[in-house]
Structure formats: C-alpha cells, structure tokens
Amino acid sequence: MKSNPKPYDVIIVGLGAMGAAALYQLALAGKRVLGIDQFAPPHTLGSSHGETRITRQAIGEGSAYVPFALRSHEIWREIESKTGKILLFQVGGLILGDPGCSTIQHGKGGFIENTIATAKQFSIPHEIYDAAALRQRFPQFNVSDSEIGYYELGAGYVRPEECINAQLALAKELGATVVTNCKVTAIDADSTSDGATVKTHADTYRSEQVIVAAGPWIESFFTTKPQYFKVYRQVLFWFSPKGPIAPFQSDRCPIFIWTFNHSGGDGMYGFPAIDGPNGGVKLASKQYVVTESPDTVNREVTQDEIDYTYTNYVKDRFPLLSSNCVKVVSCMYTNTPDSDFVIQRHPDHEQIIIASPCSGHGFKHSAAIGETLAQLAVRNTTEIDISKFVVKSAF
Numbered sequence: 001m002k003s004n005p006k007p008y009d010v011i012i013v014g015l016g017a018m019g020a021a022a023l024y025q026l027a028l029a030g031k032r033v034l035g036i037d038q039f040a041p042p043h044t045l046g047s048s049h050g051e052t053r054i055t056r057q058a059i060g061e062g063s064a065y066v067p068f069a070l071r072s073h074e075i076w077r078e079i080e081s082k083t084g085k086i087l088l089f090q091v092g093g094l095i096l097g098d099p100g101c102s103t104i105q106h107g108k109g110g111f112i113e114n115t116i117a118t119a120k121q122f123s124i125p126h127e128i129y130d131a132a133a134l135r136q137r138f139p140q141f142n143v144s145d146s147e148i149g150y151y152e153l154g155a156g157y158v159r160p161e162e163c164i165n166a167q168l169a170l171a172k173e174l175g176a177t178v179v180t181n182c183k184v185t186a187i188d189a190d191s192t193s194d195g196a197t198v199k200t201h202a203d204t205y206r207s208e209q210v211i212v213a214a215g216p217w218i219e220s221f222f223t224t225k226p227q228y229f230k231v232y233r234q235v236l237f238w239f240s241p242k243g244p245i246a247p248f249q250s251d252r253c254p255i256f257i258w259t260f261n262h263s264g265g266d267g268m269y270g271f272p273a274i275d276g277p278n279g280g281v282k283l284a285s286k287q288y289v290v291t292e293s294p295d296t297v298n299r300e301v302t303q304d305e306i307d308y309t310y311t312n313y314v315k316d317r318f319p320l321l322s323s324n325c326v327k328v329v330s331c332m333y334t335n336t337p338d339s340d341f342v343i344q345r346h347p348d349h350e351q352i353i354i355a356s357p358c359s360g361h362g363f364k365h366s367a368a369i370g371e372t373l374a375q376l377a378v379r380n381t382t383e384i385d386i387s388k389f390v391v392k393s394a395f
Contacts, residue, residue, distance in 0.1 A: 021370020093155025
C-alpha cells in the first residue's frame with residue numbers, strides 16, 4: 001500500500017449531494033481538500049439520482065430548515081453563472097392535503113399547516129386554494145372536497161446529477177483532488193491527535209479534519225446507537241398520460257406533494273413532465289416498513305410494484321395518467337428516528353464532522369449545507385444555526 005505524506009486540510013468521504021457541495025465550498029475557500037467516493041459520482045447506487053429533486057422554500061418540516069433552502073437557491077444561481085448550466089427550475093410547487101390530516105411527512109405532522117406558517121414567517125410568496133379553485137387551476141389533480149392546496153411560486157426542482165457534476169468540476173478547477181472508484185476502509189482519529197488518517201485499499205491519506213458524507217454507508221464508519229440510521233429502499237415511477245403530455249408540462253403543472261393517509265406511507269410526490277411526450281410523469285410514494293443494507297439492496301423493480309403504485313396512488317388521483325410505466329428507478333433513503341438531519345462533530349473525535357442531511361428531504365438544502373460544512377471545518381462556526389441537528393445521543 002502506498003502512503004501519501006502530503007496532508008490535506010480536509011478529506012471528504014462520499015461525494016453525493018452533501019459531499020460534492022462541501023468539496024466545492026472548501027476549494028472555494030482556498031483549502032487543500034480531497035474528496036473520495038467508492039463509485040464515480042454522480043451515480044445511481046445511492047440517494048442522489050433520478051433526474052429531479054423537489055426544492056421548496058417554506059419548509060413544513062420546520063423553520064430551522066428554511067435558511068438552508070433559501071441559501072441553496074442563491075448558491076445554485078451562482079453556480080449557474082459560473083458554469084452556464086441550468087440547475088434550478090422554479091416552476092412552482094403545490095402541496096395538497098386535508099387540514100388537520102394525521103399523516104406524518106418526513107417525521108412531522110401538520111405538514112401543510114406548518115408549510116403555510118413558515119411561508120408567513122419568512123415572507124415567502126404563496127397562494128392558498130380550496131378544492132373548487134384547485135380543480136379550476138390544476139385539473140390534473142383529482143382532489144376531494146375537503147382538500148386544500150398551498151401553492152409556492154418559487155418552488156420547483158433541481159437536477160441532482162447536474163448539481164453534483166457542476167460542483168465537482170468547479171472544485172477540481174479550484175485545485176481540489178478527487179479520487180473515485182475507491183472505497184474507504186477505515187478512518188482513524190485518536191482522541192489525543194490533531195488530525196486523522198483515511199485508509200483506502202490503494203492509499204493512506206492524512207488530514208486535519210474529515211467530513212463523512214457517506215449517505216446509506218454512514219454507519220460503516222462509526223459505532224452508533226443501534227439502527228439510529230435506517231436505510232429504506234424507495235422506487236420512482238414515470239407513468240404515461242392517456243392523452244397529450246401538455247397538461248403535465250411545466251408551464252401548466254408544478255412539482256407537487258400530496259399528503260394523505262396510507263398504510264406504510266405518507267402520501268406521494270411528483271414532477272412535471274420534463275422529457276417530452278414519451279418521457280412520462282415522474283412520481284413516487286415512500287415506504288418505511290422494510291429496512292435494507294446499502295450493499296445488498298435490491299435495485300430491480302417488479303411489475304407488482306408498478307401495479308400496486310398505479311392502483312393505490314395514481315389511478316384515482318390522476319385521471320389523465322395511464323397505467324403504462326415507461327421508466328422505474330430505485331434509490332435509498334437514510335432515515336433518523338425523527339427524520340431530522342445530523343450535522344455535527346463526532347462527540348468523541350473532534351476531527352470528524354458527520355454530515356447526514358437525510359431522511360428523504362435533503363437535496364433541496366444540499367448546496368447551503370455544503371457551505372455550512374465548510375464553515376464548520378474552517379472556523380468551527382456556521383452562519384446558519386445547526387443546533388437542531390446536533391444529536392450526540394446517536395453515538
């Protein structure tokens with residue numbers, strides 16, 4: 001095994017949404033930074049793929065998240081100006097549901113009410129529709145008489161693969177080192193040391209600090225409270241319309257989150273059609289029943305899963321969509337017990353920063369979380385308050 005004597009300021013383990021963002025921000029700050037990933041990001045083996053990710057500004061999961069979402073929008077626009085790539089599409093966002101619905105969304109109840117409250121708190125432009133107004137404005141959705149809609153003008157979607165690609169490319173232009181297709185086998189950080197050692201099958205690296213942003217693989221590096229981080233397999237579906245694609249194109253159809261009671265799930269979410277008349281409409285529900293290992297998770301999707309999703313989620317709510325599924329993709333969520341993030345230094349090893357902005361609602365915040373991780377590594381303080389995301393009892 002070779003040994004690399006040149007120390008880095010920071011090594012990042014995992015270059016998905018959070019790791020790529022942190023790598024870019026640290027390189028932007030002029031730090032000697034190394035990023036390592038066991039695959040070649042962006043890839044389809046973790047949690048940061050599937051062509052689109054919802055972004056919204058008023059966050060029903062709690063007001064502590066809103067600064068991350070707002071700052072991420074600013075950073076994506078900054079990256080767009082540097083690269084010429086379009087990453088953020090603000091096509092509007094629609095949240096549907098019954099007021100007072102007991103459905104838990106990302107670990108929180110009262111999702112639509114909390115969204116409205118944070119929109120008011122942060123003066124985020126929005127509109128509220130009753131069922132009759134929803135049917136007139138958005139006939140694609142077959143809402144019940146008791147449901148309402150929260151419409152956010154600045155919501156939309158980002159392209160996750162493009163976001164990761166752009167940040168990795170900019171980081172390398174700024175001098176960052178990137179090592180891919182290389183699995184980290186150990187992170188050694190003695191409590192009395194002022195640095196850490198990161199070992200791979202091919203090399204050994206030293207750094208002052210290590211950021212672990214390994215997604216579903218995070219527990220492989222630490223002794224954590226049993227099953228504090230649980231991994232769930234999720235499936236994304238693209239269904240064809242029965243007729244023209246026009247009602248689902250982004251000039252007429254926003255991103256959407258629909259909360260309703262369903263066994264084992266918390267409603268569904270989806271996107272406008274972005275890939276032409278034959279690309280289908282992407283939507284998905286979530287399951288939190290069966291846990292998985294990231295190394296053995298089944299990445300194939302069965303016809304039974306397609307049929308179940310169409311029958312139980314699509315058929316009665318989207319009368320303009322057919323049962324023809326043109327594409328399916330599986331991915332993984334890494335969930336904490338309350339679905340909140342973990343962003344903190346390891347309680348026993350100050351040299352290690354843990355980044356698990358997870359539980360299925362992290363990507364919209366990722367650009368700002370990367371900036372926050374860089375600030376934490378460089379000056380041990382952050383502009384956005386992360387006190388809600390320090391969970392020492394997890395370790």
